[in-house]
Amino acid sequence: MSAAEQPTVLVVEDEPAQREVLAYNLEAEGFRVNRSENGDDALLLVDEDKPDIIVLDWMLPGVSGIEICRRLKSRSETRNIPIIILSARSEEVDRVRGLETGADDYVVKPYSVVELMARVRAQLRRTRPASVGERLEFEDILLDAETHKVFRNGKLLKLGPTEFRLLSTFMEKPGRVWSREQLLDRVWGRDIYVDTRTVDVHIGRLRKALCTHNGSDPVRTVRGAGYALG
Numbered sequence: 001m002s003a004a005e006q007p008t009v010l011v012v013e014d015e016p017a018q019r020e021v022l023a024y025n026l027e028a029e030g031f032r033v034n035r036s037e038n039g040d041d042a043l044l045l046v047d048e049d050k051p052d053i054i055v056l057d058w059m060l061p062g063v064s065g066i067e068i069c070r071r072l073k074s075r076s077e078t079r080n081i082p083i084i085i086l087s088a089r090s091e092e093v094d095r096v097r098g099l100e101t102g103a104d105d106y107v108v109k110p111y112s113v114v115e116l117m118a119r120v121r122a123q124l125r126r127t128r129p130a131s132v133g134e135r136l137e138f139e140d141i142l143l144d145a146e147t148h149k150v151f152r153n154g155k156l157l158k159l160g161p162t163e164f165r166l167l168s169t170f171m172e173k174p175g176r177v178w179s180r181e182q183l184l185d186r187v188w189g190r191d192i193y194v195d196t197r198t199v200d201v202h203i204g205r206l207r208k209a210l211c212t213h214n215g216s217d218p219v220r221t222v223r224g225a226g227y228a229l230g
Helices: 016-028 039-048 065-074 092-100 113-127 161-172 180-188 196-210
Strands: 008-012 032-036 053-057 083-087 105-108 135-138 141-144 149-152 155-157 219-222 226-229
Touching (some): 008 016, 008 039, 016 032, 016 053, 016 113, 032 039, 039 053, 039 065, 053 113, 065 092, 083 092, 083 113, 092 105, 105 113, 135 161, 141 161, 161 180, 161 196, 180 196, 180 226, 196 219
Parallel strands (some): 008 032, 008 053, 083 105
Antiparallel strands (some): 135 141, 141 149, 149 155
16 A cells, blocks of 8 residues: 555654554554644644544643644534544543544543554544445446455456546545645645646546446546546
8 A cells, every 4th residue: 555545643642652552553554643742733733744534632731632623623624534532531521522522433541452443444434435445336436445446337447556546535525526736635645746737647547447438437627626526
């Protein structure tokens, strides 16, 4: 799996040992991990390298995890990022407060690392299903992320790795309009410089592959905005 395909997890934990244990296990599961030891740095990291999911400790120096959660969930550009709160607070009122603030899951310390990994995958299955090997379907197109194969009307299509990642992105959110910059971030990754015109080239290749067996073109060009599936 390339760096662009790896889901990014932001771990926000002020205890160095716990932070590294989390990062080690997440990387072993195939995730790309960013680390932060406080809330202020976490907010900056989210803006610099938008994660696919955040594992967030409640008790942090300075801005608390619950406040970080509230701020991220109040912003349109970050509200859909899944947040798992880690906390030693086990009372029902604390769980309710965390979830009502917008957290997608709440895990009480001490926790099972195996269970936490399962919870991370469960959240990604909801928001980035292709990244965890799910099969995606849109009309007559079937994408099997585990085997890296795409079928249309039951016929196997030949897609290059970049076209496969583009289609995965589109099929995870049919109808959503993706700008060229957003596609560059998701498909190529922030660490690689690619001209935005390269997106158009690969979109053209994807369209050609999808229409191999005389099917209609499912990729829609939105003038001045980008591309969408359907």
